[in-house]
Structures are given as C-alpha cells and as structure tokens.
Amino acid sequence: MKHSRQRVAQREAIASYCRRLALSQTLVTACEQATASQEAFVHAVLAAELAHREAGRRARLLTRAGFPAHKTLAAFERPVVQLPRTLTWEDLEEGAFIRDHRNLVCYGAVGLGKSHLSIALGVAACARGEEVRFFTVTSLVVRLTEARRVGTLERLLRDLQRADLLILDEWGYLPIDREGAQLLFRVVADRYETGSLILTTNLEFSKWGGMFTDDQMTAAMIDRLAHHGHLLLFQGDSYRMQHALMKER
Numbered sequence: 001m002k003h004s005r006q007r008v009a010q011r012e013a014i015a016s017y018c019r020r021l022a023l024s025q026t027l028v029t030a031c032e033q034a035t036a037s038q039e040a041f042v043h044a045v046l047a048a049e050l051a052h053r054e055a056g057r058r059a060r061l062l063t064r065a066g067f068p069a070h071k072t073l074a075a076f077e078r079p080v081v082q083l084p085r086t087l088t089w090e091d092l093e094e095g096a097f098i099r100d101h102r103n104l105v106c107y108g109a110v111g112l113g114k115s116h117l118s119i120a121l122g123v124a125a126c127a128r129g130e131e132v133r134f135f136t137v138t139s140l141v142v143r144l145t146e147a148r149r150v151g152t153l154e155r156l157l158r159d160l161q162r163a164d165l166l167i168l169d170e171w172g173y174l175p176i177d178r179e180g181a182q183l184l185f186r187v188v189a190d191r192y193e194t195g196s197l198i199l200t201t202n203l204e205f206s207k208w209g210g211m212f213t214d215d216q217m218t219a220a221m222i223d224r225l226a227h228h229g230h231l232l233l234f235q236g237d238s239y240r241m242q243h244a245l246m247k248e249r
Contacts, residue, residue, distance in 0.1 A: 007036065007039065010039060010040065010043050011031055011032075011039070013043060013047075014031060014039070014042060014043055014046060017043075017046035017047060017049075017050055018046070020050060054129075057129065058126055058127055058129065061126040061129070061130070061131065061132065062123065062126045064131070064132075064133075065122055065123075065126055065132040065133060065134050066133060066134045066135065067119050067122060067123065067134050068119070068134070069119065070119075070123060071115075071116045071117075071119040071120040071123060072120050072123065072124075073092075073093060073117075073120045073121070073124060075116075075120075076113060076116055076117055076120055077113060079236070080108075080112050080113055080234055080235060080236045081106075081108075081112075081113070081117065081232050081233065081234050081235075082232070082233040082234075082235065083230075083232060084230050084231060084232070086230060087104075087230045087232075092121060093124065095121075095124065095125055095128055095130065097196060097230070098125060098130060098164055098165050098196040100196075100228075101191075101193055101194060101195055101196055101228060102196060102228045102229060102230065103196060103197045103198070103199070103225050103226075103228060103229035103230070104118075104121075104196075104197075104198045104199070104229065104230050104232055105198075105199045105201065105225060105229060105230070105231050105232065106118060106198065106199065106200040106201070106232045106234060107201055107202070107203075107204070107231060107232065107233060107234065108202065108233060108234025108235060109202055109234070110202055112234035112235070112236060113234065114169075114200035114201075114234055115169050115170075115200055117232075118134075118167045118169060118198045118200050119134065119167070121165070121167075121198065122134055122165060122167050122198075125164060125165050130164040130165060131162060131163045131164045131165070132163060132164065132165045132166075132167065133159075133160060133163040133165075133166050133167070134167040134169065135166075135167070135168060135169065136168075136169045136170045136173075137168050137169070137170055137171050137172075137173070137174075137176070137184070138170065138173070138174050140168065140184070140187070141176055141180035141183065141184060143156065144156065144180070144183040144184070144187070145179060145180060145183065148179075148183065153183075157186065157187070157190060160187055160190070160191075161190050161191065161194070161195065163195065164195065164196065165195070165196045165197075165198065166187070166191060166195060166196070166197050166198070167197075167198045167200075168197065168198070168199050168200075169200050170200065170201075171199045171200060171201035171203065171211075172201045172202065172203030172207070172208065172211045173201075173202070173203075175210070175211060175213075176211060176212060176213075177213075178213055178214065181211075181212040181213060181214060181217060182217070184212075185212075185217050185220070185221055188221050188224055188225065189220075189221075189224060192224045192227075193228065197225070199225070205222055208221070208222065
C-alpha cells in the first residue's frame with residue numbers, strides 16, 4: 001500500500017511537471033505501463049528540466065532588472081533603518097509589500113544603504129520569479145524623453161507597468177525639467193494601486209516641489225506614493241565614509 005501511494009504521488013508530480021513544462025499528459029499515461037525505476041527516471045528528468053528552466057528564468061529576470069550591482073538582504077546592516085509600525089522585516093523579506101502593491105520611500109542621508117536595501121529587495125523579488133526594473137531617476141527620465149522623441153514612449157510605459165516592482169534610485173538628487181517631471185509623474189500615476197514602487201531619496205517631501213518645479217503635480221505625486229506607502233528612515237554615519245580607504249592612509 002505504501003509503495004502504491006508513492007507511485008500515485010510520483011505520477012501526480014509528473015503530471016504537474018508536464019503542465020508546467022507545457023507538455024502533453026502522454027507521459028503520465030505511459031507511466032501506467034512503466035516499471036517503478038522507469039517512472040522514477042521520468043520523474044527525475046522532468047524535475048531536472050524544470051529546475052533548469054527556473055534557474056534560467058531567474059537569471060533573465062536579474063538581467064532585465066538592470067541592477068548596477070548584486071546586493072543581498074543578508075549583507076544589509078539593519079540597525080541603520082527605522083521601519084514604520086505598519087511594516088515588518090518579514091513583509092520585506094517575503095515580498096508581501098509587492099503583492100499588496102505598497103510603496104516604500106527610503107529616506108536619509110547619503111551612504112546609509114538606501115540603494116543597497118532597494119537592490120536587495122529587488123534581487124529577492126527576482127528569485128521569487130517577479131518582474132523588477134531598476135533605474136536612477138536621471139537615467140529613467142533620459143529614457144522616457146528619448147522614447148517620446150522616437151515614438152516608443154507607450155511601449156516603454158507598458159514595460160514599466162508590467163513590472164511587479166519598480167525601483168527609482170537617487171530621487172531628487174538632480175533637478176528635472178518640466179517635460180521630464182511630467183513623464184515621471186505618469187510613471188508613478190500609472191502604478192497607483194497596480195504595482196509596487198521603491199524610491200530612495202535624501203530629499204524630504206517639503207522640498208520635492210523644487211525638484212519638479214510644479215507644486216500641484218508634486219502634491220499629487222506624494223499623495224499617490226503615501227496612500228499605500230511606507231516611509232523608511234535611514235539614520236547614522238555613512239557606511240562608505242566609515243569604510244573609506246582614504247581614512248586608512
């Protein structure tokens with residue numbers, strides 16, 4: 001009976017592998033006439049193929065995300081960041097905030113790990129099979145402006161909208177002209193309640209108007225980010241300054 005239950009479970013696994021690999025169920029039918037060792041071989045081959053495809057897919061997701069470096073949550077120094085009461089490390093580690101279409105605004109001085117945390121969360125999302133896109137705000141505005149010029153703006157916006165998580169690094173580091181601000185606003189507005197967004201910034205909300213040169217648009221953007229968002233405060237001494245080689249000379 002135990003042996004029979006094992007065969008049934010193995011055959012159900014084979015049927016599941018066939019569905020996930022877009023294969024017909026012919027193998028499942030054939031296994032009814034196969035020996036135990038033959039069926040185990042089929043099971044092992046399909047499992048290996050599925051694992052191979054999943055590894056390839058995760059690698060493609062990482063490449064398409066456009067991360068400037070590979071960062072992990074394990075290497076992040078958590079004491080520098082203060083989480084709001086409405087957010088836990090478990091939410092971040094398991095990606096619950098992405099599934100719930102919540103936003104994260106990582107605010108603090110330079111060198112405290114805002115980019116590290118945002119990239120690490122993006123890498124973890126890719127490992128779960130989720131679509132991620134990473135840009136500095138300046139590079140995204142350049143991409144958007146060029147796409148509008150050559151007539152591919154809608155295609156680019158659709159690609160951004162499809163992402164489960166969009167990461168915008170260095171928000172407010174450089175001023176943006178009116179056209180760039182309008183395009184960036186559209187990206188944020190399109191994701192409202194449909195996708196998750198992470199921003200890293202050293203600019204407090206009250207100063208965002210100077211970045212976008214339009215107080216009304218700035219207020220509308222902050223409203224969308226804050227409605228389903230969390231503010232993460234980064235405090236302490238700059239990690240880069242603490243570990244700078246120049247200080248050792």
